[in-house]
Every structure is written in structure tokens, then in C-alpha cells.
Amino acid sequence: MEADSxxxxxxxxxxxxxxxxxxxxxxxxxSMLMAEAGWEVTFLSAxxxxxxxxxxxxxxxxxxxxxxxxxxVMRSFDYALYTANSAKLALRLRPDVVYASDSxxxxxxxxxxxxVGAVLVYHEHDSPRLGSLNRIxxxxxxxxxxxxxxxxxxxxxxxxxxxxxxxxxxxxxRIVWNVPRRQEIVPSAATTDSPLIIYYHxxxxxxxxxxxxxxxxxxxxxxxxxxxxxxxxxxxxxxVKHLMGYQDGAKEQVLIEYVGSLxxxxxLLAEAARAHVGLSLIPLNSGDDINMSHMAGASNKPFxxxxxxxxxxxxxxxxxxxxFVEPGFGxxxxxxxxxxxxxxxxxxxxxxxxxxxxxxxxxxxxxxEWNYDKQFRDVLKYLESAQTIAK
Numbered sequence: 001m002e003a004d005s006x007x008x009x010x011x012x013x014x015x016x017x018x019x020x021x022x023x024x025x026x027x028x029x030x031s032m033l034m035a036e037a038g039w040e041v042t043f044l045s046a047x048x049x050x051x052x053x054x055x056x057x058x059x060x061x062x063x064x065x066x067x068x069x070x071x072x073v074m075r076s077f078d079y080a081l082y083t084a085n086s087a088k089l090a091l092r093l094r095p096d097v098v099y100a101s102d103s104x105x106x107x108x109x110x111x112x113x114x115x116v117g118a119v120l121v122y123h124e125h126d127s128p129r130l131g132s133l134n135r136i137x138x139x140x141x142x143x144x145x146x147x148x149x150x151x152x153x154x155x156x157x158x159x160x161x162x163x164x165x166x167x168x169x170x171x172x173x174r175i176v177w178n179v180p181r182r183q184e185i186v187p188s189a190a191t192t193d194s195p196l197i198i199y200y201h202x203x204x205x206x207x208x209x210x211x212x213x214x215x216x217x218x219x220x221x222x223x224x225x226x227x228x229x230x231x232x233x234x235x236x237x238x239x240v241k242h243l244m245g246y247q248d249g250a251k252e253q254v255l256i257e258y259v260g261s262l263x264x265x266x267x268l269l270a271e272a273a274r275a276h277v278g279l280s281l282i283p284l285n286s287g288d289d290i291n292m293s294h295m296a297g298a299s300n301k302p303f304x305x306x307x308x309x310x311x312x313x314x315x316x317x318x319x320x321x322x323x324f325v326e327p328g329f330g331x332x333x334x335x336x337x338x339x340x341x342x343x344x345x346x347x348x349x350x351x352x353x354x355x356x357x358x359x360x361x362x363x364x365x366x367x368x369e370w371n372y373d374k375q376f377r378d379v380l381k382y383l384e385s386a387q388t389i390a391k
Contacts, residue, residue, distance in 0.1 A: 014086075016100075024101070030376055044089055046360075064101075079228060082108060096118055123151075159175060165211070182373045186307065187273065213281070220342070313345075316333055
């Protein structure tokens with residue numbers, strides 16, 4: 001490790017999450033911000049075979065991996081291997097900070113930080129259903145949250161539910177939304193207003209991209225084109241073909257395009273910039289799914305679309321409406337209701353100036369406030385403080 005001009009080695013941070021960090025934009029953003037601030041950053045990844053998504057490269061960000069898994073399922077042996085490699089890597093690197101994510105990253109993070117006396121940060125991107133975790137994993141999650149110097153959540157309601165279960169103190173909690181970097185703002189590349197191009201990217205499931213969207217596109221008789229980028233989530237294999245099956249009989253014009261799974265976030269944002277409206281839809285009733293019920297701020301999709309110059313079409317939920325519709329960034333609908341979707345799409349077609357005004361307001365909001373540079377500033381400042389780096 002090279003020293004800087006003062007003769008001191010740069011601070012080191014080890015990111016631990018028992019999956020592939022390329023799936024998590026907030027980890028990409030945090031690591032890049034820390035690397036740009038002079039940190040040496042290391043990830044320990046637990047990748048899946050043939051996974052196409054990759055972290056962006058940076059000279060001060062290193063990615064180490066355990067052997068790839070055949071599926072997203074984390075078997076006991078794979079988890080033990082990841083934990084052992086976490087401890088071994090921590091002993092070799094001697095990081096100043098261990099940044100552990102989600103319940104499966106909690107145990108490895110706690111062990112690694114304890115072995116080298118590092119500052120521990122726990123960031124929970126997706127919260128487990130109450131009682132769903134293995135007993136040992138659940139206890140490690142609780143101990144990690146209580147032991148960590150900082151506990152980060154992307155949604156305050158989700159954080160408060162976890163806090164009532166895990167009993168970590170208020171002074172540790174930081175809310176950091178899953179927003180893009182300021183530098184990720186891209187100019188619109190949509191060339192014409194017709195047809196209206198609606199766009200979705202990310203994990204493809206019936207809950208996130210309901211088939212009513214394909215039916216609404218078909219109903220619009222060529223005035224709307226749906227473009228999809230991303231990957232079919234586990235359990236949704238073949239769903240894209242199912243959606244595109246609704247094109248049967250529309251031989252003159254392709255109404256639904258699938259551009260595949262793009263390897264870099266920059267590719268996704270560039271693809272988004274070619275559209276007019278971004279879809280960020282979840283069911284109006286998500287039952288006992290904590291994450292789906294509290295997605296405002298936690299879902300990166302609407303913020304990504306705003307950075308790429310798109311107006312928004314979101315689910316008609318109170319928190320989504322307050323965050324995105326009332327400030328004038330888009331419209332809301334019932335994603336399960338064909339008529340509700342059709343009314344919203346018709347408005348976007350009939351009001352191009354109103355849509356462009358939404359885009360301008362959204363882009364300004366991302367640039368001024370809703371960017372990871374600003375959201376993560378307090379976490380980075382804390383970790384850079386002399387009290388937390390005892391080297």
C-alpha cells in the first residue's frame with residue numbers, strides 16, 4: 001500500500017456482502033465516493049455463474065471473489081466459505097472500516113471487524129420478513145446492528161421497523177436513499193415525441209412489470225412503445241417472452257422491445273435516456289413484504305429515470321405520490337388496472353409540454369438534492385473523522 005505525500009498510508013475499507021455487489025448501486029456509489037476521497041476500497045464478492053452485471057472500474061477499488069455459485073441460493077458451504085474468506089482478507093488488509101450489508105453480510109462483517117479492531121458499518125438494503133431468517137443468522141444480524149458505529153437504511157419506515165426488532169440506538173441511524181451520483185445525470189436522447197417510449201430497467205418480475213402494461217401498450221395501437229432492459233429475476237424465467245406474446249397480431253409494428261441485460265449502470269442510464277417515461281410500479285397491496293411496502297427512497301428506479309431525463313409513472317401509493325407526483329415529477333396509476341394505465345399514458349401523449357416540464361423539474365431535483373454525493377456525505381464525513389480512524 002503506497003503512502004501519500006505525508007508519509008501516511010491511505011485509509012482502507014472492506015465491503016462485505018454475501019452476493020455480487022454489482023447488483024447494488026448504493027454500494028457502487030459509496031465505493032466510488034470513498035475511492036475518490038482517497039480510500040483504498042476492497043470488495044469480497046460472492047458471484048453467480050455467468051452473471052452479466054459488473055462493477056465500474058477504478059484504480060483504488062479492488063474486487064476479490066470466492067468461487068462462483070450455480071444459482072442465487074446461498075448454500076451453507078458457500079456461506080461458510082465466504083465467512084472464512086472475509087476473516088482471512090481482513091487479517092491481510094487490516095482495514096480501518098468494515099462495511100457489511102444485509103443479513104448475510106452481518107456475520108462475516110462482525111467477525112472481520114472484530115479480528116482487526118475496525119469500525120463496523122451495517123447497511124441493510126433489503127430487510128428480511130420477521131421470523132424468516134435462520135436463527136443464527138438472525139442473531140448475528142441483531143448483534144451486528146448493535147455493535148456497528150453506523151446503521152444505514154434506504155427508507156425511514158423500514159429502518160424504524162428494524163430498530164424495534166434489533167434495538168440499535170437512534171444516534172447510529174442514517175437514512176441514505178438509493179439515488180444516483182450527480183455525475184450520472186445524462187442528457188435526453190429521445191429524438192421524437194411519437195411514439196411515446198415507456199421504459200423499464202432492473203429485475204423483471206410480474207410484480208415490478210405487470211402484464212397489464214403490455215396490454216395497455218397494445219391498446220394504444222402504436223402510439224406507445226415499451227422498452228425493457230434488465231434480467232429475469234429468479235422465479236420469472238420466460239416472463240419477457242410472455243409479455244412480448246401480447247404483440248401477436250400487431251405485425252406491422254413492434255410494440256415491445258427487449259434490449260437484454262446490460263453490463264454497466266452507464267449502459268442502463270444511456271438506454272433510459274432514449275425514452276420518455278420511466279415505469280416504477282409495485283402492487284398497491286404488498287401484504288407483509290416489508291421491502292415492497294416501504295420502497296419510496298429504497299427503489300433506485302425512479303431516481304435513475306429522473307437522472308436520465310424521463311418523466312415518471314409510479315404506483316398510486318401515498319408515499320410514492322408525496323415523493324414523486326405532488327412535486328410534479330410524474331403521474332400515478334393503479335398498475336393492476338388497465339384503464340388506469342391507459343389514462344396515464346394518454347395524458348403523456350396529449351401533453352408533451354407538461355411531460356417536458358416534469359423532466360426539467362426532476363433533473364434539477366437530482367442535481368441539487370437527490371444524489372448520492374449529498375446523501376452519503378454524512379456517512380463519509382463520519383468515517384473520515386479522526387475519532388474513527390485510529391491508525
